[in-house]
Amino acid sequence: MIRQATVTDVPEIRAMIRELAAYEKAAEQARATEEQLREALFGERPAASVLIAEDDGTGAVEGFALWFPRFSTWTGTRGMYLEDLYVRPHARGAGHGRALLAALAAICREEGFERFEWVVLGWNEPAIVFYRSLGAEFLDDWRVCRLDGDPLRDLAARAPEVVRPGP
Template sequence: MTVTIRPATPADVPTMLGFIRDLATFEKQPDAVEATEPMLHDALFGAHPAAEGLIADLDGRAVGFAIFYLTFSTWTGKRGIWLDDLYIAPAARGQGAGAALLQSLAGIAVDRGYARFEWWVLDWNTPAIDFYRAKGAIAQDEWTVQRVDGDALRLLAGRG
């Protein structure tokens, strides 16, 4: 079996949205996905793309994806990559597609001169955590994520 990683194309949008829904179900939030195909298409391929995507093919069939976007570190003075989602279909796990996606993303960061490659992982997803540790990832446990959305975001913006 041969794994190949390629840039996502507009034709991949329906498949990617399917993977996003599968990931949300795995993460115990099956009703949380609000994205639509037009929204995802615009985010990846519109006039002002917000993110980039990669597809993992196994013997020519899409089995996973990664969506990432750029960050910036004032400490390093350089950009970085933030991996928003990485997902491999359960039937394709253990065949190298996840490792190939991580390697491709790290390669993009190195080739572009970026300082970092970062992502979140749910604390209960021990198989993923173990996989990431085996690839050299280091937990940033001293940092906590903060989020403002919905009504709280409007209130903070003075529009509530």
């Protein structure tokens, strides 16, 4: 079963984020607290949405997908960016990942989103094979860029004042 997450799912979502980070060999980078996730997902201005995969028989949470809308200047349309897709190891191969992605694709169609995008680590061959089986296109000419920590702080320190419209 696939369902929308509720605020009571936050501890389980945080646990799965930490499991995903450990799988991706980056456990120390998963610093989000339950409070941060609660605000980001269910606060006044939600930053993202989450779908939960549950086992039909037991109701156990087996995976999740966290996504948010994006915008393409080239097409002039909104799209979906999948930040995290995770299925617990014991539940892999049972269709939870495919069901989560299918549910997200249905949201794309319902919302008129023309693109559904995500990234995958180059060493994660099981995920790459899975995504290829769904017909995903791999954009080898594009590279992910990131600023964080000191480089982000240093660039921000050189920012000009931004003029904002008044009330």
